[in-house]
Amino acid sequence: MQKWRVQLAVIGAGPAGQKAAIQGAKLGKDVVIIDASERLGGACLHHGTIPSKTLRESILALTGFRDRTYGEVCVKGFDELSIHDLTDRLDCVLDKLTSVIERQFARNSIEVLRGRARFRNVGELDVTDANGDVVHRVRADRIIIATGSRPRHVEDVAFDDDCILDSDRLLRLDRLPKSMLVLGGGVIGSEYATMLATLGVDVTLIDKVERPLRMLDRELGDVFKRAASELGVTLRFGTRIERIERAGERARVVLEGDEILEAECALIALGRTANVEGLDLDRIGLELDSRGLLPVNPLFQTAWPNLYACGDVIGGPLASTAMEQGRLAVLAAFAERSTPFPENYPLGIYTIPEISWIGPTEEQLIARGVRYSVGRAHYRELARATIAGEEEGFVKMLFHTDTGEVLGVHALGTGATELIHVAQAAMHFGAKVDYFVSAVFNYPTFAEALRVAALDGINHGLATTAAEMIHA
Known part of the structure; x- marks a missing residue:
């Protein structure tokens, strides 16, 4: 058994753990990171975010999906496509990204x-091998728990690798x-x-709720429902699964x-479960909340002042937020900075078409009693979208009617997860809607949709104001 005395120990090498460890090293701390997987990167790299997005790109390329507007034939017919056509590129991507992580750790x-890892006490960890033997003992000043999550399994459902699948088994x-x-009908289910x-698979998407992706602005959600139906997805919502x-x-x-539905396979995508088993949290008195997650304060500190948690293990399974949580947790742990997590940040869903947004939905603004105006842009009006054969797209901008402050932007279509960052930067600095009107955008681009939406919103806003004055 090897003994270690370090300033920072990180449990888990997924997005949150990676950024936490690297931030600790940048602060000049002695850092160890503990992970049981054969390859670094966590579920995000090997089972979740990266595999699904790589498969998505392969599907778009191999099917010629982006050329459908012009009636082009597929690069490969559906009958010709094999699972190996999709996974060959995935293996290459995973190898490269794993190497990147290894080099980053070595460099730092x-x-x-x-x-x-399992806790001996609040400042000490045992690390066991596959046989359960202790091979490392680590004493650390600060410990970050970033153990990630796994697909949630429903009771009385016999999962296998052939017919009844979760998102890991699907790969x-x-x-x-x-x-x-x-x-x-959440993110994972809707994406797959x-x-x-x-790919031409006969897909039925089922959920007991009334609509897919309930977190979306309702108008955006309606556009997604139409797009999914046009792809051939049969939507069965508001139906309980017995x-x-x-x-x-x-x-x-x-x-x-x-009512009985049958298919060659079923994918169960009903959420994720935090990976906390085996940590021996009860030994140190750390309790989970009602959702099976680790409670933390705004600085990601648990009930113990030297223990922090971030990523999926505290909820909200999203790689981008997990990375920033890991970084901020370490800064807080060593009193370098006490900045809470940003209030406004973009979210992305890699369905076909992709979706992204930042800020409140129209329904949330109504509930808050905020006076707002709406601007809309449709991809079919953009030269770039026509050139690319991607005319299924929509951008919606919400801004304060009185001040012009941009409150939120919601986008669906090619490039949505990229163009949303323009809105993020503008909102961070308190930009008003006229910024997008006066800004010069490259032409032709998808980002032009922001300017078109702003112009549309101002025109409608002026019309609304005039109407209010007439009836005053």
Whole structure:
């Protein structure tokens, strides 16, 4: 057994753990990072964000999806596509990104300890190997828990690697199914449903809630529903799922009223569960909340002042926020900075078409009683979208009617997750809607949609003001 005495120990090498460890090294601290996986990167790199987005790009390229406006044929017909066409590039991407992480750790003198961490006390960890033997003992001034999450499994559902799948098992499937039932209309379910439908898979997306992606601005959500339907996704929402089972070689889902749906496979995408088992949190008196997550304060500090947590283990499974949480947690842990997490940050969903937004929805502004105006831009009016064959797109800008302050931007379509950062920067510095009108954008670009939306909003805002004056 090797003993370590360090200033910072990080448990988990996913996005949150990576950024926490690197930030600690940048502060000049002695850092170890503990991870049990064969390859660094966590679920984000090997099972979640990166694999699904790589598959998405491969699907768009191999099917010729982006040329559909002009009636171009696919690069490969659906019958010709194999699962290996999709996974070959994925393997290459994962190898490269794993190497990047390894080089970053080496460059910053971060020691990687392989194994599973468990608490001996609030300042000491044991690291065990696959046999359960303690191979490292680590005493640390500060400890960051960034153990990530895994797909949530429903009770009484027998998952396998062939028919009843979670999002991890889907990536190991050795064939491209002809049909798929996707249970769960959240981010993961909606992303895979639209990707599979683009490949020609007969997809049914099912959830008990009334609409997919409930967090979206309702107007944007309606546009997504239409786009998903046009891809061939059958939407079954507002329907309770009674039972999920395997029937011979097929997946069967029984809905309320004993309605039966069958397909070659079923993907269960009903959320994620924090990875806290085996940490022996009860030994140090750390309790989980009602959702099975670690409670933290705004600086990501747990009930123990030297223990911090960030990423999926505290909720909100999103790689971008996890990275910043990890960085801020370390700054707070060593009293370098006590900045809370930013109030406004962009969110992205990589469905086909992709979605991104920053700031409140129209429904939230109404609930708050905020006077607001709306500007809209449609991709079909943009030269860049026409050139690219990507005319399915929409940008919605919300701004304060009286002050012109930009309150939120919501986008759906190619480049949405990129152009949203222009809105993020503008909102950070308190930009008003006229900034987008007077700014010069490259032409032709998708980002022009921001200017078009601003112009539309100002025109409608002036019309509304005039109408109010007439009836005053």
